Amino acid sequence: MTPDNEIDVALMLRVKAGDEEALRELIERHQRAVIGVIYRAIGDAWEAEDIAQRVFIQVFRSARRYKPTAKFTTWLYTITHNAIRNEYRRRSRHAAESFEALTQPSETGEPGAQLADSRVMDPSQQVVERELQAKIQTAIQLLPEAQRTAVILCRFEGLPYEEIAEVLDCTVSAVKSLLHRARETLKEKLYGCY
Amino acid sequence: MAATDRNFSGKPVLDEGVNKMNCAKFQNEFDDRLDGRLDPARALEFDAHTAGCPACWPAWQAYRGMWEVVSRQPSVVPSFGFAQRTLRRLHEQAERRFWQLPVFRWATAMSLLIIVGVTGVIVCRQAETSRRVATYAAVQHDRLEDFDVIVSLDSLGGETQL
Numbered sequence: 001m002t003p004d005n006e007i008d009v010a011l012m013l014r015v016k017a018g019d020e021e022a023l024r025e026l027i028e029r030h031q032r033a034v035i036g037v038i039y040r041a042i043g044d045a046w047e048a049e050d051i052a053q054r055v056f057i058q059v060f061r062s063a064r065r066y067k068p069t070a071k072f073t074t075w076l077y078t079i080t081h082n083a084i085r086n087e088y089r090r091r092s093r094h095a096a097e098s099f100e101a102l103t104q105p106s107e108t109g110e111p112g113a114q115l116a117d118s119r120v121m122d123p124s125q126q127v128v129e130r131e132l133q134a135k136i137q138t139a140i141q142l143l144p145e146a147q148r149t150a151v152i153l154c155r156f157e158g159l160p161y162e163e164i165a166e167v168l169d170c171t172v173s174a175v176k177s178l179l180h181r182a183r184e185t186l187k188e189k190l191y192g193c194y
Numbered sequence: 195m196a197a198t199d200r201n202f203s204g205k206p207v208l209d210e211g212v213n214k215m216n217c218a219k220f221q222n223e224f225d226d227r228l229d230g231r232l233d234p235a236r237a238l239e240f241d242a243h244t245a246g247c248p249a250c251w252p253a254w255q256a257y258r259g260m261w262e263v264v265s266r267q268p269s270v271v272p273s274f275g276f277a278q279r280t281l282r283r284l285h286e287q288a289e290r291r292f293w294q295l296p297v298f299r300w301a302t303a304m305s306l307l308i309i310v311g312v313t314g315v316i317v318c319r320q321a322e323t324s325r326r327v328a329t330y331a332a333v334q335h336d337r338l339e340d341f342d343v344i345v346s347l348d349s350l351g352g353e354t355q356l
Contacts, residue, residue: 020281027277032269039270049273053280060284129266136267154229155264161229180225187260194259 008072016063027056030073033157034080040152041084043137055083070166077159077167081149088145132193139189147182150175217249224257 008029014022034055039048058079066075121129140148146168153159153167161175168175220243226232227240244254292298 020284023284024277024281027280031272031276035272035276036269040267045270048270049276052272052276053283056280057284057287132263133267136264140264140267151264155261156267156269161231176225179229183225183228183257183260186264187256190260190263194256194263 005071005073009068012063012066012068012072015060016066023056023060026059030076031056033073034076036156037077037080037152038084040137040140040156041148042087043141047087051083051087052080055080058083071163073159074163074166077153077157077163078169081167084149085145135190135193139186142189143182143185146170147178147185150178151182151186154179216243217247220244220247220250221253224254228258228261 008026011022011026011029015026031052035045035048035052038051038055039045042048042051055076059076062079140151143151149168150164153164154161159167161172161179164175165172168178170178220240223232223236223240227237232240244250
Protein backbone atom coordinates (compact mmCIF):
# COMPACT_ATOMS: atom_id res chain seq x y z
CA MET A 1 0.00 0.00 0.00
CA THR A 2 1.43 3.41 -0.96
CA PRO A 3 1.75 6.07 1.76
CA ASP A 4 -0.82 8.23 -0.08
CA ASN A 5 -3.30 5.39 -0.10
CA GLU A 6 -2.64 4.70 3.57
CA ILE A 7 -3.57 8.30 4.39
CA ASP A 8 -6.69 8.03 2.23
CA VAL A 9 -7.77 4.79 3.86
CA ALA A 10 -7.19 6.21 7.35
CA LEU A 11 -9.27 9.28 6.45
CA MET A 12 -11.97 7.13 4.92
CA LEU A 13 -12.21 5.01 8.06
CA ARG A 14 -12.72 8.21 10.04
CA VAL A 15 -15.38 9.32 7.54
CA LYS A 16 -17.03 5.93 8.05
CA ALA A 17 -17.26 6.80 11.75
CA GLY A 18 -18.99 10.06 10.80
CA ASP A 19 -16.01 12.42 11.07
CA GLU A 20 -16.72 15.40 8.80
CA GLU A 21 -13.27 16.88 9.30
CA ALA A 22 -11.83 13.75 7.70
CA LEU A 23 -14.21 14.22 4.78
CA ARG A 24 -13.02 17.80 4.37
CA GLU A 25 -9.41 16.56 4.25
CA LEU A 26 -10.33 13.92 1.68
CA ILE A 27 -12.07 16.53 -0.45
CA GLU A 28 -9.07 18.82 -0.28
CA ARG A 29 -6.73 15.99 -1.27
CA HIS A 30 -8.76 14.87 -4.27
CA GLN A 31 -10.90 17.81 -5.40
CA ARG A 32 -8.53 18.81 -8.18
CA ALA A 33 -8.37 15.32 -9.70
CA VAL A 34 -12.11 14.70 -9.46
CA ILE A 35 -13.07 18.09 -10.90
CA GLY A 36 -10.42 17.65 -13.61
CA VAL A 37 -11.76 14.28 -14.71
CA ILE A 38 -15.34 15.55 -14.79
CA TYR A 39 -14.38 18.76 -16.58
CA ARG A 40 -12.53 16.83 -19.28
CA ALA A 41 -15.52 14.55 -19.76
CA ILE A 42 -18.24 17.19 -19.90
CA GLY A 43 -16.40 20.41 -20.76
CA ASP A 44 -18.16 22.75 -18.34
CA ALA A 45 -16.36 23.98 -15.22
CA TRP A 46 -19.55 24.96 -13.31
CA GLU A 47 -21.16 21.61 -13.95
CA ALA A 48 -17.90 19.87 -13.13
CA GLU A 49 -17.90 21.44 -9.64
CA ASP A 50 -21.54 20.61 -9.13
CA ILE A 51 -21.03 16.98 -10.10
CA ALA A 52 -17.83 16.79 -8.04
CA GLN A 53 -19.81 17.93 -4.98
CA ARG A 54 -22.29 15.14 -5.62
CA VAL A 55 -19.39 12.68 -5.92
CA PHE A 56 -18.01 13.65 -2.49
CA ILE A 57 -21.48 13.55 -0.94
CA GLN A 58 -21.83 10.06 -2.39
CA VAL A 59 -18.46 9.15 -0.84
CA PHE A 60 -19.82 10.23 2.55
CA ARG A 61 -23.07 8.31 2.11
CA SER A 62 -21.33 5.17 0.88
CA ALA A 63 -18.70 5.31 3.61
CA ARG A 64 -20.52 2.70 5.68
CA ARG A 65 -20.12 0.20 2.83
CA TYR A 66 -16.47 1.10 2.19
CA LYS A 67 -13.92 -1.68 2.67
CA PRO A 68 -10.24 -0.82 2.38
CA THR A 69 -9.51 -3.74 0.05
CA ALA A 70 -9.01 -1.70 -3.13
CA LYS A 71 -7.08 1.51 -3.58
CA PHE A 72 -9.12 4.48 -2.39
CA THR A 73 -8.62 6.42 -5.65
CA THR A 74 -9.96 3.47 -7.66
CA TRP A 75 -13.13 3.58 -5.59
CA LEU A 76 -13.32 7.37 -5.91
CA TYR A 77 -12.86 7.26 -9.70
CA THR A 78 -15.54 4.57 -9.95
CA ILE A 79 -18.01 6.90 -8.22
CA THR A 80 -16.84 9.75 -10.46
CA HIS A 81 -17.25 7.63 -13.60
CA ASN A 82 -20.80 6.70 -12.54
CA ALA A 83 -21.63 10.35 -11.84
CA ILE A 84 -20.41 11.37 -15.31
CA ARG A 85 -22.43 8.56 -16.88
CA ASN A 86 -25.54 9.72 -15.01
CA GLU A 87 -24.94 13.28 -16.17
CA TYR A 88 -24.73 12.19 -19.81
CA ARG A 89 -27.95 10.18 -19.39
CA ARG A 90 -29.69 13.12 -17.72
CA ARG A 91 -28.62 15.41 -20.53
CA SER A 92 -29.75 13.02 -23.22
CA ARG A 93 -33.17 12.85 -21.51
CA HIS A 94 -33.54 16.64 -21.48
CA ALA A 95 -34.22 17.81 -24.98
CA ALA A 96 -33.79 21.44 -23.92
CA GLU A 97 -30.07 20.94 -23.61
CA SER A 98 -28.91 20.55 -27.16
CA PHE A 99 -26.23 18.22 -28.33
CA GLU A 100 -24.02 21.24 -28.99
CA ALA A 101 -24.30 22.26 -25.36
CA LEU A 102 -23.04 18.82 -24.47
CA THR A 103 -20.13 18.79 -26.84
CA GLN A 104 -19.13 22.41 -27.38
CA PRO A 105 -16.96 23.95 -24.71
CA SER A 106 -17.98 27.50 -23.92
CA GLU A 107 -15.93 30.19 -25.63
CA THR A 108 -16.55 32.88 -23.07
CA GLY A 109 -14.42 31.23 -20.45
CA GLU A 110 -15.48 29.47 -17.33
CA PRO A 111 -16.75 31.54 -14.42
CA GLY A 112 -16.61 28.73 -11.87
CA ALA A 113 -13.41 26.83 -11.57
CA GLN A 114 -10.45 28.51 -13.22
CA LEU A 115 -8.53 27.03 -16.10
CA ALA A 116 -5.07 26.11 -14.93
CA ASP A 117 -3.12 27.35 -17.90
CA SER A 118 -0.12 29.38 -16.95
CA ARG A 119 1.43 29.70 -20.41
CA VAL A 120 1.97 33.25 -21.60
CA MET A 121 1.10 33.79 -25.25
CA ASP A 122 0.33 36.63 -27.57
CA PRO A 123 -3.36 37.11 -28.50
CA SER A 124 -3.18 35.40 -31.89
CA GLN A 125 -1.41 32.43 -30.35
CA GLN A 126 -4.03 32.36 -27.62
CA VAL A 127 -6.82 32.17 -30.20
CA VAL A 128 -5.10 29.30 -32.01
CA GLU A 129 -4.42 27.53 -28.73
CA ARG A 130 -8.02 27.97 -27.59
CA GLU A 131 -9.32 26.60 -30.86
CA LEU A 132 -7.02 23.62 -30.53
CA GLN A 133 -8.14 23.02 -26.96
CA ALA A 134 -11.78 23.22 -28.01
CA LYS A 135 -11.11 20.73 -30.77
CA ILE A 136 -9.38 18.33 -28.35
CA GLN A 137 -12.19 18.68 -25.83
CA THR A 138 -14.86 18.00 -28.44
CA ALA A 139 -12.93 15.01 -29.77
CA ILE A 140 -12.63 13.54 -26.26
CA GLN A 141 -16.28 14.21 -25.41
CA LEU A 142 -17.46 12.52 -28.58
CA LEU A 143 -15.69 9.29 -27.71
CA PRO A 144 -17.89 6.46 -26.42
CA GLU A 145 -18.28 6.50 -22.64
CA ALA A 146 -15.76 3.79 -21.71
CA GLN A 147 -13.15 4.98 -24.22
CA ARG A 148 -13.48 8.55 -22.94
CA THR A 149 -12.99 7.52 -19.31
CA ALA A 150 -10.06 5.27 -20.24
CA VAL A 151 -8.35 8.13 -22.12
CA ILE A 152 -8.90 10.64 -19.31
CA LEU A 153 -7.71 8.29 -16.58
CA CYS A 154 -4.71 7.12 -18.59
CA ARG A 155 -3.57 10.41 -20.11
CA PHE A 156 -4.40 12.94 -17.42
CA GLU A 157 -4.46 10.95 -14.20
CA GLY A 158 -1.72 8.50 -15.17
CA LEU A 159 -3.62 5.47 -13.89
CA PRO A 160 -2.22 2.05 -14.81
CA TYR A 161 -4.34 -0.27 -16.98
CA GLU A 162 -5.13 -2.46 -13.97
CA GLU A 163 -6.71 0.41 -12.06
CA ILE A 164 -8.63 1.66 -15.12
CA ALA A 165 -9.93 -1.89 -15.56
CA GLU A 166 -11.25 -1.84 -12.00
CA VAL A 167 -12.94 1.52 -12.50
CA LEU A 168 -14.57 0.40 -15.74
CA ASP A 169 -15.24 -3.09 -14.39
CA CYS A 170 -13.55 -4.85 -17.30
CA THR A 171 -10.34 -6.76 -18.07
CA VAL A 172 -6.91 -5.25 -18.64
CA SER A 173 -6.93 -6.39 -22.26
CA ALA A 174 -10.30 -4.67 -22.71
CA VAL A 175 -8.72 -1.44 -21.42
CA LYS A 176 -5.88 -1.83 -23.89
CA SER A 177 -8.37 -2.30 -26.69
CA LEU A 178 -10.47 0.70 -25.53
CA LEU A 179 -7.39 2.92 -25.47
CA HIS A 180 -6.25 1.74 -28.88
CA ARG A 181 -9.64 2.44 -30.47
CA ALA A 182 -9.85 5.81 -28.72
CA ARG A 183 -6.39 6.77 -29.98
CA GLU A 184 -7.24 5.77 -33.53
CA THR A 185 -10.37 7.95 -33.37
CA LEU A 186 -8.48 10.87 -31.83
CA LYS A 187 -5.75 10.56 -34.46
CA GLU A 188 -8.40 10.89 -37.14
CA LYS A 189 -10.29 13.73 -35.42
CA LEU A 190 -7.18 15.72 -34.57
CA TYR A 191 -5.54 15.23 -37.93
CA GLY A 192 -3.54 18.34 -38.81
CA CYS A 193 -3.13 19.39 -35.15
CA TYR A 194 0.02 17.39 -34.49
CA MET B 195 19.93 -8.07 -38.98
CA ALA B 196 19.20 -11.41 -40.60
CA ALA B 197 16.74 -10.10 -43.12
CA THR B 198 19.03 -7.47 -44.58
CA ASP B 199 21.23 -7.66 -47.61
CA ARG B 200 23.58 -5.08 -49.10
CA ASN B 201 23.13 -3.38 -52.43
CA PHE B 202 25.90 -1.95 -54.57
CA SER B 203 25.97 1.35 -52.73
CA GLY B 204 26.55 -0.47 -49.44
CA LYS B 205 23.25 0.65 -47.85
CA PRO B 206 21.28 -2.01 -46.00
CA VAL B 207 18.28 -3.24 -47.95
CA LEU B 208 15.54 -4.84 -45.89
CA ASP B 209 13.88 -8.01 -47.03
CA GLU B 210 10.32 -6.81 -47.86
CA GLY B 211 8.35 -9.75 -46.40
CA VAL B 212 10.27 -10.04 -43.14
CA ASN B 213 10.30 -6.26 -42.73
CA LYS B 214 6.51 -6.00 -43.10
CA MET B 215 6.10 -8.64 -40.42
CA ASN B 216 8.49 -6.77 -38.17
CA CYS B 217 6.69 -3.48 -38.78
CA ALA B 218 3.31 -4.97 -37.93
CA LYS B 219 4.76 -6.31 -34.68
CA PHE B 220 6.24 -2.95 -33.75
CA GLN B 221 3.14 -1.03 -34.78
CA ASN B 222 1.08 -3.26 -32.50
CA GLU B 223 3.27 -2.08 -29.67
CA PHE B 224 2.62 1.64 -30.16
CA ASP B 225 0.17 1.70 -27.23
CA ASP B 226 2.49 -0.24 -24.94
CA ARG B 227 5.39 2.08 -25.79
CA LEU B 228 3.27 5.19 -25.19
CA ASP B 229 2.05 3.90 -21.84
CA GLY B 230 5.48 2.67 -20.74
CA ARG B 231 4.44 -0.97 -20.71
CA LEU B 232 7.40 -2.36 -22.67
CA ASP B 233 10.32 -3.76 -20.73
CA PRO B 234 13.51 -1.70 -21.16
CA ALA B 235 15.17 -4.10 -23.62
CA ARG B 236 12.08 -4.24 -25.83
CA ALA B 237 11.70 -0.47 -25.60
CA LEU B 238 15.26 -0.04 -26.91
CA GLU B 239 14.55 -2.44 -29.76
CA PHE B 240 11.35 -0.59 -30.52
CA ASP B 241 13.09 2.80 -30.59
CA ALA B 242 15.89 1.49 -32.80
CA HIS B 243 13.45 0.03 -35.29
CA THR B 244 11.08 2.99 -35.51
CA ALA B 245 13.95 5.46 -35.83
CA GLY B 246 15.32 3.66 -38.87
CA CYS B 247 12.17 2.34 -40.53
CA PRO B 248 10.62 4.53 -43.26
CA ALA B 249 7.21 2.86 -42.73
CA CYS B 250 7.09 2.91 -38.94
CA TRP B 251 8.70 6.29 -38.30
CA PRO B 252 5.88 8.52 -39.69
CA ALA B 253 3.19 6.27 -38.20
CA TRP B 254 4.86 6.38 -34.78
CA GLN B 255 5.40 10.14 -35.01
CA ALA B 256 1.71 10.69 -35.81
CA TYR B 257 0.58 8.40 -32.98
CA ARG B 258 2.89 9.99 -30.44
CA GLY B 259 2.13 13.49 -31.71
CA MET B 260 -1.61 12.98 -31.32
CA TRP B 261 -1.13 11.76 -27.73
CA GLU B 262 1.02 14.78 -26.90
CA VAL B 263 -1.53 17.16 -28.40
CA VAL B 264 -4.30 15.59 -26.29
CA SER B 265 -2.41 16.54 -23.15
CA ARG B 266 -2.67 20.21 -24.11
CA GLN B 267 -6.26 20.29 -22.94
CA PRO B 268 -6.13 22.61 -19.90
CA SER B 269 -6.92 21.48 -16.42
CA VAL B 270 -9.18 23.26 -13.95
CA VAL B 271 -8.50 24.59 -10.49
CA PRO B 272 -11.31 24.15 -7.98
CA SER B 273 -12.84 27.47 -7.01
CA PHE B 274 -12.15 28.87 -3.53
CA GLY B 275 -14.10 27.20 -0.73
CA PHE B 276 -15.10 24.12 -2.69
CA ALA B 277 -14.74 21.76 0.28
CA GLN B 278 -16.70 24.12 2.53
CA ARG B 279 -19.55 24.38 0.02
CA THR B 280 -19.64 20.61 -0.39
CA LEU B 281 -20.00 20.11 3.37
CA ARG B 282 -22.75 22.76 3.50
CA ARG B 283 -24.60 21.00 0.70
CA LEU B 284 -24.24 17.72 2.56
CA HIS B 285 -25.85 19.28 5.67
CA GLU B 286 -28.68 20.80 3.65
CA GLN B 287 -29.43 17.49 2.02
CA ALA B 288 -29.31 15.69 5.36
CA GLU B 289 -31.83 18.19 6.78
CA ARG B 290 -34.12 17.77 3.79
CA ARG B 291 -33.85 14.02 4.11
CA PHE B 292 -34.85 14.21 7.78
CA TRP B 293 -38.17 15.79 6.81
CA GLN B 294 -38.63 13.18 4.12
CA LEU B 295 -38.37 10.29 6.59
CA PRO B 296 -41.28 7.77 6.38
CA VAL B 297 -42.41 8.76 9.90
CA PHE B 298 -43.06 12.32 8.73
CA ARG B 299 -44.77 11.15 5.56
CA TRP B 300 -47.10 8.92 7.55
CA ALA B 301 -47.78 11.70 10.03
CA THR B 302 -48.71 14.07 7.20
CA ALA B 303 -51.00 11.49 5.62
CA MET B 304 -52.69 10.76 8.94
CA SER B 305 -53.18 14.47 9.69
CA LEU B 306 -54.79 14.97 6.30
CA LEU B 307 -57.10 12.00 6.90
CA ILE B 308 -58.13 13.36 10.30
CA ILE B 309 -58.80 16.83 8.86
CA VAL B 310 -60.91 15.38 6.04
CA GLY B 311 -62.81 13.15 8.50
CA VAL B 312 -63.56 15.95 11.00
CA THR B 313 -64.65 18.29 8.17
CA GLY B 314 -66.95 15.55 6.84
CA VAL B 315 -68.56 15.01 10.25
CA ILE B 316 -69.09 18.78 10.73
CA VAL B 317 -70.64 19.17 7.28
CA CYS B 318 -72.94 16.16 7.84
CA ARG B 319 -74.07 17.50 11.21
CA GLN B 320 -74.77 20.92 9.76
CA ALA B 321 -76.83 19.35 6.98
CA GLU B 322 -78.80 17.30 9.54
CA THR B 323 -79.48 20.41 11.67
CA SER B 324 -80.64 22.36 8.62
CA ARG B 325 -82.97 19.52 7.65
CA ARG B 326 -84.43 19.38 11.19
CA VAL B 327 -84.92 23.15 11.28
CA ALA B 328 -86.68 23.02 7.91
CA THR B 329 -88.99 20.20 9.08
CA TYR B 330 -89.78 22.02 12.33
CA ALA B 331 -90.52 25.22 10.42
CA ALA B 332 -92.84 23.39 8.03
CA VAL B 333 -94.73 21.76 10.97
CA GLN B 334 -95.05 25.10 12.71
CA HIS B 335 -96.25 26.69 9.51
CA ASP B 336 -98.97 24.02 9.13
CA ARG B 337 -100.06 24.50 12.75
CA LEU B 338 -100.32 28.25 12.25
CA GLU B 339 -102.46 27.72 9.19
CA ASP B 340 -104.79 25.41 11.16
CA PHE B 341 -104.99 27.99 13.96
CA ASP B 342 -105.95 30.70 11.43
CA VAL B 343 -108.78 28.47 10.16
CA ILE B 344 -110.09 27.92 13.72
CA VAL B 345 -109.96 31.62 14.50
CA SER B 346 -111.83 32.50 11.32
CA LEU B 347 -114.50 29.84 12.03
CA ASP B 348 -114.92 31.15 15.63
CA SER B 349 -115.34 34.65 14.36
CA LEU B 350 -118.17 33.43 12.14
CA GLY B 351 -119.91 31.88 15.25
CA GLY B 352 -119.88 28.40 13.87
CA GLU B 353 -118.87 25.24 15.71
CA THR B 354 -115.31 24.32 15.56
CA GLN B 355 -114.55 20.83 14.47
CA LEU B 356 -111.03 19.85 13.88
